[in-house]
Amino acid sequence: MTDFAGRLAEIRLAVMMLTRLPVGDLQDPAPSLAEARWAYPLVGLIVGLIAWAIHGLSLWFGASPTLAAVLTLGSMILTTGAMHQDGLADFADGIWGGHDKARRLEIMRDSAIGSYGVLALILCCAVWVSALTQLGGQAGLFSFLAIGMLSRIAMTVCSVTLPLARTDGLGVLSSGTDTKWMLWAGLAFVAVLLLGWQGVIVLIMIALVATLVATIARRRIGGQTGDVLGAVQFICETSAWATLAMLAS
Numbered sequence: 540m541t542d543f544a545g546r547l548a549e550i551r552l553a554v555m556m557l558t559r560l561p562v563g564d565l566q567d568p569a570p571s572l573a574e575a576r577w578a579y580p581l582v583g584l585i586v587g588l589i590a591w592a593i594h595g596l597s598l599w600f601g602a603s604p605t606l607a608a609v610l611t612l613g614s615m616i617l618t619t620g621a622m623h624q625d626g627l628a629d630f631a632d633g634i635w636g637g638h639d640k641a642r643r644l645e646i647m648r649d650s651a652i653g654s655y656g657v658l659a660l661i662l663c664c665a666v667w668v669s670a671l672t673q674l675g676g677q678a679g680l681f682s683f684l685a686i687g688m689l690s691r692i693a694m695t696v697c698s699v700t701l702p703l704a705r706t707d708g709l710g711v712l713s714s715g716t717d718t719k720w721m722l723w724a725g726l727a728f729v730a731v732l733l734l735g736w737q738g739v740i741v742l743i744m745i746a747l748v749a750t751l752v753a754t755i756a757r758r759r760i761g762g763q764t765g766d767v768l769g770a771v772q773f774i775c776e777t778s779a780w781a782t783l784a785m786l787a788s
Contacts, residue, residue, distance in 0.1 A: 551563070551565060607672075632654075663774060681734060689745050698763060698768055745779055
């Protein structure tokens with residue numbers, strides 16, 4: 540497999556992993572998730588583009604800013620298969636619902652959702668919708684692209700820097716030491732440029748939020764799981780939209 544074909548296969552695997560978009564079957568030898576994770580921020584561009592199109596069309600057809608925001612969030616949930624929201628719910632249930640590491644990990648693996656998970660989802664989705672409602676037509680293409688990319692850079696960096704909390708699951712499949720720091724830094728720089736001076740504030744906010752979530756995960760369960768990474772993405776994305784909304788007010 541040529542380098543170009545290998546990179547293309549990694550992008551397709553990243554899209555397959557983080558969305559429900561059809562990309563076809565991968566031919567052997569297929570890349571591993573650890574090899575494909577460099578492309579996670581590029582998936583953010585795709586998801587952001589779809590969300591921007593839904594938001595813009597909703598407003599163009601006369602939807603209120605609130606309805607447009609709800610439809611946009613719904614489109615993102617459908618595009619990604621709600622995997623980040625599911626990770627947030629499991630993360631909240633496990634982190635706050637168990638008395639020790641083993642019990643917390645057991646709760647996070649349970650498919651049932653508890654009170655903490657429900658409250659975390661309601662809070663994050665409410666903030667997400669409220670922020671986009673406040674921005675309305677000011678939420679342009681560059682905002683969706685930049686936030687989609689930055690939130691997934693944060694998720695990817697956490698997959699590299701956090702130790703594994705357990706020896707199985709998606710966190711294990713996407714973990715490893717093969718890093719592409721210069722690529723991620725370059726993509727983050729591009730995202731900041733897309734947002735202008737506000738991008739610097741958004742980047743700082745995402746870094747702080749990702750660090751906070753990662754610190755909680757390390758202390759409560761010993762590191763990362765797939766649920767932790769999903770929670771990092773959605774919490775960072777929500778924080779970024781809230782930051783933009785406050786800066787625009």
